[in-house]
Structure formats: structure tokens, C-alpha cells
Amino acid sequence: xxxxxxxxxxxxxxxxxxxxxxxxxxxxxxxxxxxxxxxxxxxxxxxxxxxxxxxxxxxxxxxxxxxxxxxxxxxxxxxxxxxxxxxxxxxxxxxxxxxxxxxxxxxxxxxxxxxxxxxxxxxxxxxxxxxxxxxxxxxxxxxxxxxxxxxxxxxxxxxxxxxxxxxxxxxxxxxxxxxxxxxxxxxxxxxxxxxxxx
Numbered sequence: 001x002x003x004x005x006x007x008x009x010x011x012x013x014x015x016x017x018x019x020x021x022x023x024x025x026x027x028x029x030x031x032x033x034x035x036x037x038x039x040x041x042x043x044x045x046x047x048x049x050x051x052x053x054x055x056x057x058x059x060x061x062x063x064x065x066x067x068x069x070x071x072x073x074x075x076x077x078x079x080x081x082x083x084x085x086x087x088x089x090x091x092x093x094x095x096x097x098x099x100x101x102x103x104x105x106x107x108x109x110x111x112x113x114x115x116x117x118x119x120x121x122x123x124x125x126x127x128x129x130x131x132x133x134x135x136x137x138x139x140x141x142x143x144x145x146x147x148x149x150x151x152x153x154x155x156x157x158x159x160x161x162x163x164x165x166x167x168x169x170x171x172x173x174x175x176x177x178x179x180x181x182x183x184x185x186x187x188x189x190x191x192x193x194x195x196x197x198x
Contacts, residue, residue, distance in 0.1 A: 085122030117159045125151035148176040
């Protein structure tokens with residue numbers, strides 16, 4: 001008789017455990033083999049949301065965005081001026097910072113300088129100021145015009161090392177207005193110089 005009571009106890013416990021399991025399964029659900037997998041359209045939705053956020057930030061071009069932009073613009077300005085002053089046959093280090101038209105203009109000027117037998121001695125002293133003159137958006141393209149005031153020592157010499165122009169002892173203040181451009185929908189964060197205003 002004791003054995004039969006033990007069997008009945010085991011059966012009752014098993015029934016209770018089964019009941020609890022079914023209740024938990026109904027509340028928590030069951031594994032189907034698709035956990036952790038995103039439906040194909042989910043990634044596209046997230047991509048669209050991120051793109052809209054990027055567009056919103058860039059379209060606003062608020063004070064914070066302008067401050068960050070000017071930091072990069074100053075670096076780009078010095079890099080381009082220094083690269084152009086080097087006596088190479090063509091633009092090298094600043095190439096990604098220039099659009100095709102400006103790049104061709106710079107390379108042509110370097111070619112003409114070399115053909116005349118001239119070489120440059122240019123020392124970049126620093127940027128006194130860099131201010132955003134204006135910014136405008138055309139379609140997905142954001143254009144920013146910047147006024148630069150910088151100081152350099154510039155001197156052009158011929159093959160006999162005679163000074164053709166400039167003064168190797170004098171700091172010259174230069175005023176430039178450059179236009180930078182960027183496609184705000186692009187994943188590439190880099191800006192390019194697209195125009196030099198006179």
C-alpha cells in the first residue's frame with residue numbers, strides 16, 4: 001500500500017509540474033527557431049531612420065555643427081595651401097579635399113610653374129580667423145562659404161635661385177573666400193573645396 005501511495009504522489013507531482021509548464025509556455029511563449037533574426041525589411045527601416053536623422057542634423061547646420069565644420073575647414077585650408085606650395089608636379093596629400101575642377105586647376109598651375117623653371121618657398125604661419133559667410137542647401141548638396149584670413153611667407157625663385165616674386169623675410173597676410181560642399185545623404189563625411197572666390 002505504501003508503494004501505491006508513493007506512485008500516486010509521483011503522478012500528482014508530475015501532473016502539477018506539467019500544468020505549471022503549460023501555463024508558463026502560454027505566458028512566455030515558445031522558441032520557434034527565429035529568435036535573433038531580423039525580418040528583411042527591418043534593416044531597411046533602421047537604415048531609413050538613420051538616414052533621416054543624418055539629414056536632419058546636417059540640414060539644421062546649427063552652431064555646434066558649424067563649430068565642428070570650421071575646425072575641419074581650417075585643417076583643410078592649411079593642408080591644401082601647404083600641398084600647393086610643395087614643388088611636386090601635382091597635388092598629392094590634399095587630393096581628397098578637392099573636387100575634380102579645382103584639382104585640375106591646381107595641377108595645371110603647378111605644371112605651368114614647373115615649365116617656367118620656378119619653384120616655391122612658402123611657409124604657412126597660421127590662420128588668424130575663419131568665419132562662415134553663408135551656407136545654403138541645393139537638393140542634397142550643402143554648400144558653405146568661408147572667409148579665411150591667414151599669414152604666410154611666400155617667395156618664388158627661378159632655377160638660379162633669384163627671387164621672382166615675394167619676400168622670404170616678410171610675413172604676408174592673405175584673404176581667401178572658399179566654398180566647401182558635401183552631399184548630406186552620403187556616408188562619406190568629408191567636405192570638398194569646390195570654388196575659390198576672388
